[in-house]
Amino acid sequence: MEEKIEFKLATIEDVDSIVKMLADDLLGSQRERYEQPLPESYLKAFQAITNDPNNELIVACIGAEIIGVQQITFTPYLTYQGGWRATIEGVRTSSSLRGKGVGTKLIQWAICRAKERGCHLVQLTTDKKREDALRFYEQLGFTASHEGMKLKL
């Protein structure tokens, strides 16, 4: 019998598991620092996210185990007649469960949440080096209509 996946707002106790997941990734391993104690910058960022009503850090769980994470940012814009957008970022699933549909369920959850919050658009950017990601998001209904441009400071 398939175990039930639940979605909830992340708590401070979840940050360790989340960072472990972020670091256990081809690109993430080069830029994260998963060590004990966890660098304080992660905890400060968690507090900033939690204090912002327009940001939600969502974890997917099976029982007590965290198996996926994503952050959703809700932003009001003047464009599109003053429309709100949802931006999904930092999507990761537990490496032991990749290919089991957890990522799909995360994104579908985010799309529902974006509708609840009255957004007219859901958006995300995906690194062109993540070869499978483009097809994954296209299957979920996204269109690669834009260039995602980044400038490191």
Place this chain on the structure above:
Amino acid sequence: MEEKIEFKLATIEDVDSIVKMLADDLLGSQRERYEQPLPESYLKAFQAITNDPNNELIVACIGAEIIGVQQITFTPYLTYQGGWRATIEGVRTSSSLRGKGVGTKLIQWAICRAKERGCHLVQLTTDKKREDALRFYEQLGFTASHEGMKLKL
């Protein structure tokens, strides 16, 4: 003598000029409604932006005239060791002044502001139909490393 461009947070009195500029654009003309009185949805979005300390709607002015606009969103993330990002959106310049470097000055201003706010990255997406925009942003130092994916709700 070149007139001085100044940058400031938009006020409610600026919304009319901003929406006029958003509508005076190849893609914007299909999705905005510039009419009198201005649809209330624009004013509600303006209030939501203004009430959010992580969103700044910036106008470029020469004297009392508004000649450009952009919105900057500052977002805390767990990724990159708890780094903040700045996202630029809704960049438009007055059609009478296009090609005069106003866009460049807007983006350069946003990059400085992102540094002030402690961001490690500035990001934006640009519609692949805006043929000149990719080169414009590349000249300002951005890399088209990501696909910008959108899903309309």
